[in-house]
Amino acid sequence: MLSKGVLQQIVNIVGKQSVMTEVEERLTYAYDASFHRHIPDLVVFPTDEEQVASLLTLANEAEVPIIPRGAGTGLTAGSVPVKGGIVLSLTHMNRIIEINPENLSAIVQPGVITGFLQKKVEHHHLYYPPDPQSFKISTIGGNIAENAGGPRCFKYGVTRDYVLGLRVISPAGKIWTFGGQTIKNVTGYDMTRLIVGSEGTLGIITQATLRLIPQPEAKKTIMAVFSHIEQAAETVSGIISARIVPAALEFLDDVSLRCIEETLRIGLPLDAAAILLMEVDGFIETVEREIQMIQAVCIQCGANRITVAHNEEESEQLWAARRAFAPALLKLNPTRVSEDATVPRNKLVEFVKGIKEIAQKYSLKLALAGHAGDGNMHPNFLVNSRDLDEMERVEKAVEDLFNLTISLGGTLSGEHGIGITKAPYLGHELNKDTIGAMQAIKHAMDPKGILNPGKIFAGDSVGLPFS
Numbered sequence: 001m002l003s004k005g006v007l008q009q010i011v012n013i014v015g016k017q018s019v020m021t022e023v024e025e026r027l028t029y030a031y032d033a034s035f036h037r038h039i040p041d042l043v044v045f046p047t048d049e050e051q052v053a054s055l056l057t058l059a060n061e062a063e064v065p066i067i068p069r070g071a072g073t074g075l076t077a078g079s080v081p082v083k084g085g086i087v088l089s090l091t092h093m094n095r096i097i098e099i100n101p102e103n104l105s106a107i108v109q110p111g112v113i114t115g116f117l118q119k120k121v122e123h124h125h126l127y128y129p130p131d132p133q134s135f136k137i138s139t140i141g142g143n144i145a146e147n148a149g150g151p152r153c154f155k156y157g158v159t160r161d162y163v164l165g166l167r168v169i170s171p172a173g174k175i176w177t178f179g180g181q182t183i184k185n186v187t188g189y190d191m192t193r194l195i196v197g198s199e200g201t202l203g204i205i206t207q208a209t210l211r212l213i214p215q216p217e218a219k220k221t222i223m224a225v226f227s228h229i230e231q232a233a234e235t236v237s238g239i240i241s242a243r244i245v246p247a248a249l250e251f252l253d254d255v256s257l258r259c260i261e262e263t264l265r266i267g268l269p270l271d272a273a274a275i276l277l278m279e280v281d282g283f284i285e286t287v288e289r290e291i292q293m294i295q296a297v298c299i300q301c302g303a304n305r306i307t308v309a310h311n312e313e314e315s316e317q318l319w320a321a322r323r324a325f326a327p328a329l330l331k332l333n334p335t336r337v338s339e340d341a342t343v344p345r346n347k348l349v350e351f352v353k354g355i356k357e358i359a360q361k362y363s364l365k366l367a368l369a370g371h372a373g374d375g376n377m378h379p380n381f382l383v384n385s386r387d388l389d390e391m392e393r394v395e396k397a398v399e400d401l402f403n404l405t406i407s408l409g410g411t412l413s414g415e416h417g418i419g420i421t422k423a424p425y426l427g428h429e430l431n432k433d434t435i436g437a438m439q440a441i442k443h444a445m446d447p448k449g450i451l452n453p454g455k456i457f458a459g460d461s462v463g464l465p466f467s
């Protein structure tokens with residue numbers, strides 16, 4: 001609970017209109033897109049950097065937890081205030097400050113919606129590639145804090161590759177400026193990269209300078225249909241071995257296809273065991289050539305049908321189907337336990353087979369989709385959280401999944417972060433000394449542990465680095 005004095009000081013900083021105190025309103029900030037929840041003591045909507053700095057100075061003195069929040073689409077409970085405190089919604093800081101076509105950069109506030117920025121830069125024939133499938137609602141601040149990926153990572157990389165500089169408010173209310181506007185910058189430690197993917201535990205991002213690239217001249221979408229799931233996985237390896245680099249290389253299995261089709265009714269191939277959805281972009285001639293090369297690999301690996309979208313509308317329909325994956329699963333099933341384990345790309349076939357076996361072993365319904373070109377799969381166990389026996393089996397299946405992932409040289413999270421949901425498994429991938437080094441950084445930057453406590457490190461032993 002916040003003291004009346006602290007509450008009054010917060011109101012003095014941001015104004016009464018920017019503070020949410022009623023429990024019915026605060027309840028809506030207890031969630032993100034995972035299934036964890038905890039009602040915050042207060043929700044505050046700062047409108048500028050000075051307000052953020054003053055709020056943090058106050059919270060640090062009063063030792064009140066601060067939980068930064070973008071659109072709340074996170075899948076690992078990153079913005080859920082598990083230890084209570086103040087949810088700091090950055091959604092009112094949503095201005096694009098500059099688009100600079102000569103420097104190929106943009107300066108934005110953290111609450112800018114990713115898809116909005118993408119549309120705006122297109123007017124200048126520029127391109128901001130990071131495209132988490134939540135791009136129509138998620139924010140740049142949330143994307144940076146999670147180092148979000150998306151279908152286009154295969155060719156263009158993840159959010160980290162587009163962050164040139166950051167303004168960050170420290171837990172004690174200081175203004176940190178990391179990186180800048182240049183492509184090259186080796187002045188001091190690379191703190192920009194440290195903040196990217198730090199899940200709101202080290203500082204509050206109040207401004208980002210982002211790298212843009214020229215918009216590709218042309219793009220085409222292609223869908224390949226397979227009767228066996230392994231054929232689809234082998235095709236991914238085949239495309240990579242043939243040194244073709246599509247912009248996106250996505251995988252959907254039969255259960256996913258059925259759920260999406262039941263929701264959208266757009267004629268997806270329900271006889272398929274899996275499909276690959278791919279986008280090729282670049283100069284017109286390159287696009288045509290790569291489409292032909294991809295078709296050849298797909299046929300060689302046993303695709304029974306290949307469709308190339310004729311126009312932008314057909315292409316958008318297919319990508320809308322891909323984006324509908326998560327909502328469609330939830331519409332038809334009470335609970336989905338979604339993971340984003342990632343393996344080296346040459347291990348994809350083994351990985352897909354192993355995931356299927358785990359689902360069978362624990363008699364669980366599985367929908368499998370993912371950014372196959374990155375070795376990043378999203379196994380979704382479709383369950384009912386009220387069925388305790390089923391939830392116990394899911395827990396064991398997730399443990400097996402992480403063991404499989406690590407044994408193949410992979411990682412617990414490709415893009416969704418650790419948050420709360422994966423914190424208990426951190427030690428599966430990182431040794432004690434490595435975790436200790438990370439906790440030492442957290443302790444140095446946030447000695448009182450007020451920023452997003454309870455995240456990343458299970459047990460939150462932040463005060464005891466190297467223990």
Ligand SMILES: Cc1cc2nc3c(=O)[nH]c(=O)nc-3n(C[C@H](O)[C@H](O)[C@H](O)COP(=O)(O)OP(=O)(O)OC[C@H]3O[C@@H](n4cnc5c(N)ncnc54)[C@H](O)[C@@H]3O)c2cc1C
Pocket residue numbers: 032033067068069070071072073074075077078079090110131132133134137138139140141142143144145146147148149150151199200201203204205206326327415416452
């Ligand atoms: C349907 C759906 C599809 C998705 N697809 C993808 C996908 O393809 N790829 C992918 O990577 N993710 C995906 N996600 C997950 C999610 O959208 C991303 O993690 C996204 O980056 C979260 O952005 P957000 O604005 O919603 O942040 P939130 O969920 O509000 O917050 C996420 C984390 O960032 C921190 N944070 C937010 N703003 C700031 C700030 N200004 N300063 C410091 N920390 C901050 C929060 O504390 C929290 O830890 C998907 C989610 C959904 C629901």
